[in-house]
Amino acid sequence: MTVFILVAGAFTGPHVWRDTAARLAEEGAEVRFAALTGLGGRPGGPGETIDLETHVEDVVAVIDAVTADSGGEIVLVGHDYGIHPVLGAADRRARSIARIVHLDAGMPRDGVPALAAVPDPRLRVEVAERAAGELPPPARDAWPRWGSTAGLSEAALDGLTALAAPQPLGTLLQPLRLTGAVAAVPVTGVLCTGNGPGVEMLQMMVEVGDPALRALADARVAFFELPTGHWPMLSCPAALAETLIEAASGGGRRLTAADASRPPAHLRPFLLDVPERARERAGNTDLYLPDGPGPHPAVVFVHGGPVPAGARPTPRDWPTLTGYARHVAGQGAVGVTLDHRLHALTDYEFAAGDVADAVERVRADPRVDADRVALWFFSGGGPIAADWLTGPPAWLRCLAANYPVLAPLPAWGLADTRFHPVRAVSRAGRLPIVLVRAERESAEIAATVEEFLTEAARHRADVEVIDVPDGRHGFETLDPTDGAREAVHRAVGAVLARLKG
Known part of the structure; x- marks a missing residue:
């Protein structure tokens, strides 16, 4: 059985996955949530520092629980910020993970904090200038600073805002640490084309010679597109569930590496x-x-x-x-x-x-x-x-x-x-x-x-x-x-x- 471990992004928690998780279960998959400390998981204790390492340990604990309970084939899904604790945990449990899904998420690197992936440069400066504590969740009209809200109904946007939680600053500022073990795990990228480039554009960028994207042409990396904004679990949960099922089976489109025999x-x-x-x-x-x-x-x-x-x-x-x-x-x-x-x-x-x-x-x-x-x-x-x-x-x-x-x-x-x-x-x-x-x-x-x-x-x-x-x-x-x-x-x-x- 495939076991999906779903990890939500900044300011959000397991609640955002409700409809997607229900569709996955209907397809016969098991679904677990990594409830991150302070974001739908346990609250932080008095004086406790909640940082990226805290959230990595949260995800590791869910992986270990699945391994002990069922031994199912684990597919880790990280949305937005969630890809950082996903990669940190998968790096420590690489042999237990069948696939990692980057859901409209970047490609974090060793030594780089999650703050670097925040799209708005002014927002990055605002966050970096905060000394400690928590980052308040966005107001209803400020979510586009964190990603496109295309496809979200008014009710979904209201719910996203009402249930949002403060993001512990340490989770955005602490660098991700990877040993390299996670590089052996197959990867799927789900690109939300209302928020960023699709597969054809990525292919062109690879062909132009962007060294940061060269690894995307590996045969173990596949891609899907969803024509929506940054929160597909709220805008198109059924389509997302279908995509995750296909991703777990190794489906998706592959990029082509530069071929010396044929010009890009x-x-x-x-x-x-x-x-x-x-x-x-x-x-x-x-x-x-x-x-x-x-x-x-x-x-x-x-x-x-x-x-x-x-x-x-x-x-x-x-x-x-x-x-x-x-x-x-x-x-x-x-x-x-x-x-x-x-x-x-x-x-x-x-x-x-x-x-x-x-x-x-x-x-x-x-x-x-x-x-x-x-x-x-x-x-x-x-x-x-x-x-x-x-x-x-x-x-x-x-x-x-x-x-x-x-x-x-x-x-x-x-x-x-x-x-x-x-x-x-x-x-x-x-x-x-x-x-x-x-x-x-x-x-x-x-x-x-x-x-x-x-x-x-x-x-x-x-x-x-x-x-x-x-x-x-x-x-x-x-x-x-x-x-x-x-x-x-x-x-x-x-x-x-x-x-x-």
């Missing part, structure tokens, strides 16, 4: 057969020049990310960027690619500065018409567009974006950042915007695009939407179809028409 998705050929064209390289910027003396209008292509600092080739040499740059150069505009420093979600300030500096260098080039420039953003570079939507300069004749992220995703913890195009579009004025939308976009990114279009319509912004039928995120190297090629031709034509008009 972002390094496959550009979907158009664009003639080669010489480039001029200066610093972090490449210029693809059209024929004739100029001055010519220019299109600056801004790559997405985050991209690991050690990724090679760097984005300005990726086929999508070079393909677009050569294509516009063949039609009379300077094509510009650049590398910027978006290596982590905390780097948007650096990346925006790199883009602004590159634009000024391009405009200063005598072969460029400084009064006719377009900016074209891709994917995770989309948030940088907010700076240019906010009171756009007269020389910016068009802003384009392909499959862009147009608002910080819930798991990013950047809700109050200035890099928020949905909010900035109200100040775009008459700036023409060309938005290329992939039909098979991931749910979390598609939601930001729809928010942007709604806000753009409300403020009568000049937006032209070009849809890519059956296209995916990064379709230029993934989907070389006639429909995708037509979309590229339309998008390039729309941008150049605004530059030359």
